Amino acid sequence: MTRNTRILIGAGVALAFLLLIAGYFASPFLALRNLTSAARAGDRDRLEQAVDFPAVRESLKSQLKGAMLQSFSKDESLRDNPFAAFGQMLVVGLVDKAVDAYATPDAIATMVATSRAPKPNKAETPDQSDTTPPPTATESKAKSTIETHAAYTDLDHFRVTYHDRKDPDAAEIGLVLERRAVFAWKLTRIDLPANLGKRD
Numbered sequence: 001m002t003r004n005t006r007i008l009i010g011a012g013v014a015l016a017f018l019l020l021i022a023g024y025f026a027s028p029f030l031a032l033r034n035l036t037s038a039a040r041a042g043d044r045d046r047l048e049q050a051v052d053f054p055a056v057r058e059s060l061k062s063q064l065k066g067a068m069l070q071s072f073s074k075d076e077s078l079r080d081n082p083f084a085a086f087g088q089m090l091v092v093g094l095v096d097k098a099v100d101a102y103a104t105p106d107a108i109a110t111m112v113a114t115s116r117a118p119k120p121n122k123a124e125t126p127d128q129s130d131t132t133p134p135p136t137a138t139e140s141k142a143k144s145t146i147e148t149h150a151a152y153t154d155l156d157h158f159r160v161t162y163h164d165r166k167d168p169d170a171a172e173i174g175l176v177l178e179r180r181a182v183f184a185w186k187l188t189r190i191d192l193p194a195n196l197g198k199r200d
Contacts, residue, residue: 115162
């Protein structure tokens with residue numbers, strides 16, 4: 001083996017290693033792009049591959065329960081109410097059913113496509129709420145109005161936050177992707193607005 005051949009082989013190995021590292025760290029950005037594209041297109045097959053729906057629902061349940069308990073704890077009118085604890089248990093117990101009913105694949109796709117938590121129509125039944133397709137790319141917010149911040153939280157978790165800079169009062173939501181293989185990621189959590197449990 002000649003010296004030039006060894007140099008070429010070494011350069012090829014180094015290049016392959018650099019491409020592997022680049023692909024490793026760029027993979028969540030590509031996964032996010034695929035997720036957003038699938039959500040806006042309403043492509044359920046791609047969404048099934050990009051979203052861990054049970055994990056997302058569990059994250060929504062835990063956040064909503066926490067927000068409700070926080071709201072109850074800050075309500076002075078409930079502190080001396082002997083039925084307050086029972087009411088809290090009853091209301092929090094309804095969260096699971098509400099999330100299961102309304103956090104459908106279409107609703108989750110809408111949150112991803114529009115970067116906003118959906119506002120369910122109270123007149124709808126759970127079955128009806130699943131029939132509304134997510135917005136198309138032209139119906140979604142223009143990219144220029146949305147501020148996006150994306151970063152690793154650790155090597156296996158990647159968080160993206162969205163905020164509409166033309167609407168200062170709009171709540172910020174976040175998407176958390178989890179690494180499932182070397183280059184594979186899935187959406188496992190949707191972070192609801194931080195002020196969810198606050199009263200005006």
